[in-house]
Amino acid sequence: MTVIASATHASGLTTATAQTRIARSKSGADMLFDRMKRDQFDHEEQAAIDFLNATLVDHAPIEIGHLHQELKDGVLLCNLVNKLRPGTIKHVGQRDLSFIKMDNITRFLQGARQLGLNDAQLFETIDLFEAKDMPA
Numbered sequence: 001m002t003v004i005a006s007a008t009h010a011s012g013l014t015t016a017t018a019q020t021r022i023a024r025s026k027s028g029a030d031m032l033f034d035r036m037k038r039d040q041f042d043h044e045e046q047a048a049i050d051f052l053n054a055t056l057v058d059h060a061p062i063e064i065g066h067l068h069q070e071l072k073d074g075v076l077l078c079n080l081v082n083k084l085r086p087g088t089i090k091h092v093g094q095r096d097l098s099f100i101k102m103d104n105i106t107r108f109l110q111g112a113r114q115l116g117l118n119d120a121q122l123f124e125t126i127d128l129f130e131a132k133d134m135p136a
Contacts, residue, residue, distance in 0.1 A: 052076065055083055068131050074104025081111035088114055102129050 042064070049062045052070075056079060062070045070076055078092040088111045093100035105125045112122055127133055 052080065056080060068128075071128060072131075073101040074106075074108055074128075077108035078104050078111070081108055081115065085111070085115060098129075102126070105129060 045067050046064060049064060049067055052059075053061050056076065059076065059079070073096075075092055075094065078089045081088050082092075089107050092107070093104050102125050105128055109122055109125065113119075123133075
């Protein structure tokens with residue numbers, strides 16, 4: 001078997017070393033992009049938390065890093081719609097069953113449409129429930 005890693009380039013670098021440097025610079029850019037994306041998500045998460053905490057003052061404050069957990073059952077979202085337009089959502093399920101949680105999220109989405117949001121501004125029920133594409 002030929003060992004490519006031992007081959008030496010004219011520059012004096014082995015093939016393995018050259019590949020490692022290329023991979024590092026590429027992953028360095030990827031790491032920078034991921035960091036910027038994560039920072040943007042953190043900023044947007046904090047803005048959402050600030051809005052929810054200011055609007056739903058009767059609810060325990062949401063902490064950074066716990067937003068998905070607080071929204072996952074749809075109860076807080078339904079309460080938000082009812083705070084903005086009382087009576088929009090008639091029933092909010094409180095049981096710890098997946099289909100009830102997903103029903104709450106669906107009710108929120110319907111309420112959000114009644115408040116004037118269009119489908120392009122919303123998400124799919126399953127995406128929130130399963131935390132898919134949260135940074136988006």
